Amino acid sequence: MVNTYKVLFLGASYGSLLATKMALAGHETTMVCLPAEVEAFNRDGAIVRFPVRGRDGLVEVRSGDLPGSVTAASPADVDPADFDLICLAMQEPQYRFDDVKALLKRVGASGKPSMSIMNMAPLAYMRRIDSIDHRAIEQCYADADVWSSIDPSMITLCSPDPQAFRPPEEPVNVLQVTLPTNFKAARFESDEHTAMLRDIQQSIEAVRYTTADGEALELPVKLKVHESKFVPLAKWSMLLTGNYRCIGEDDARAIKDSVHTDLDASREVYAFVGKLCVAMGANPADMVPFEKYANAASGLLKPSSAARALYAGAPFIERVDCLVRTIAQAYGMQSDSVDATVKIVDKRLASNRAAAK
Numbered sequence: 001m002v003n004t005y006k007v008l009f010l011g012a013s014y015g016s017l018l019a020t021k022m023a024l025a026g027h028e029t030t031m032v033c034l035p036a037e038v039e040a041f042n043r044d045g046a047i048v049r050f051p052v053r054g055r056d057g058l059v060e061v062r063s064g065d066l067p068g069s070v071t072a073a074s075p076a077d078v079d080p081a082d083f084d085l086i087c088l089a090m091q092e093p094q095y096r097f098d099d100v101k102a103l104l105k106r107v108g109a110s111g112k113p114s115m116s117i118m119n120m121a122p123l124a125y126m127r128r129i130d131s132i133d134h135r136a137i138e139q140c141y142a143d144a145d146v147w148s149s150i151d152p153s154m155i156t157l158c159s160p161d162p163q164a165f166r167p168p169e170e171p172v173n174v175l176q177v178t179l180p181t182n183f184k185a186a187r188f189e190s191d192e193h194t195a196m197l198r199d200i201q202q203s204i205e206a207v208r209y210t211t212a213d214g215e216a217l218e219l220p221v222k223l224k225v226h227e228s229k230f231v232p233l234a235k236w237s238m239l240l241t242g243n244y245r246c247i248g249e250d251d252a253r254a255i256k257d258s259v260h261t262d263l264d265a266s267r268e269v270y271a272f273v274g275k276l277c278v279a280m281g282a283n284p285a286d287m288v289p290f291e292k293y294a295n296a297a298s299g300l301l302k303p304s305s306a307a308r309a310l311y312a313g314a315p316f317i318e319r320v321d322c323l324v325r326t327i328a329q330a331y332g333m334q335s336d337s338v339d340a341t342v343k344i345v346d347k348r349l350a351s352n353r354a355a356a357k
Helices: 015-024 035-044 092-096 098-110 136-140 144-149 191-206 231-243 255-260 263-280 290-297 305-311 320-330 336-356
Strands: 006-010 028-032 047-051 058-062 069-073 085-088 114-116 155-160 163-165 174-179 183-186 223-226
Touching: 006 015, 006 098, 015 028, 015 047, 015 069, 015 085, 015 174, 015 191, 035 069, 085 191, 092 098, 092 144, 098 144, 136 320, 155 231, 183 231, 191 223, 231 255, 231 263, 231 290, 231 305, 231 320, 231 336, 255 263, 255 290, 263 290, 263 320, 263 336, 305 336, 320 336
Parallel strands: 006 028, 006 085, 028 069, 047 174, 085 114, 114 155, 183 223
Antiparallel strands: 047 058, 155 183, 163 174
8 A cells, every 4th residue: 555645835836736646646735825826726626637648638637526635825824844745846036035935944944855846956956966066056046045944865856847837817726737748856865755755656656537427547747756866957958948948039939939940959959958967977868868859849839937937027037047057167068059048038137127126
């Protein structure tokens, strides 16, 4: 019999996807989110719509019908010590806000293991990688100090490869999956904590969702636990090739267009970031082939969340572009495309911050 766990999610937008999959497998999940989100999730539950191979349309899963649970709370109303696992599912700049920063400090004091499903690897996780200058990369974080309370040995990273969005015409508790790939997590340093992740992985893989007509479906989006701490960094090639090249001088374009408009240029950026990861210590087998990513990107018809935020006036976004370039410089590696991306993002952020004053 697989153990069940209590899991705290910091963040409810993207976090509701993995929380719902855990609840389907019988785990108890709580999401920390904004007041309007707390009200919606606690009143109506999480609603996640999955594409399922071989079926027309989407399969709608409501958390209220599941064996586990999905609830929501404000940052001040949760005690991390009450949970077995903490999932960090907010975008990195959100951790600089006082209430979230205070909660993250309580996470560190609780001694509970944390798993990030952020695109931007937390600074505490990067400190697990001995081959890089941790002080040099602090500049890439909205507030590097927030991560000082997290013990690097108590955090792992999970690559958020699945793509999902909140339909703008729907309530905030609705999430629609567009790319139903898997979450890829690195093991914890601790065997005990890694065993918990593998329990959760096994429970998600084993469970089936019963539809209204009695059909037992294997839903996509699994959790896969890997031995290498570099496996989640395979997402970096995807982010620099697609998500950040959505960002133009004056507007944003779809991920599909940023990848497929010039496949040779995309392949070059993708390979550059992959080589950097290998230089840091990754096995080439940890990386995802470009062709597989390019095929998946053909279905990504919207700009990335980073691009949308930037052109909505956000003063901060996750800076994986900055992180990659800074680490590359330390290895004597350089990419004109990455440099151009960083320059465009820097310029737009400066403009957004000036407008916000």
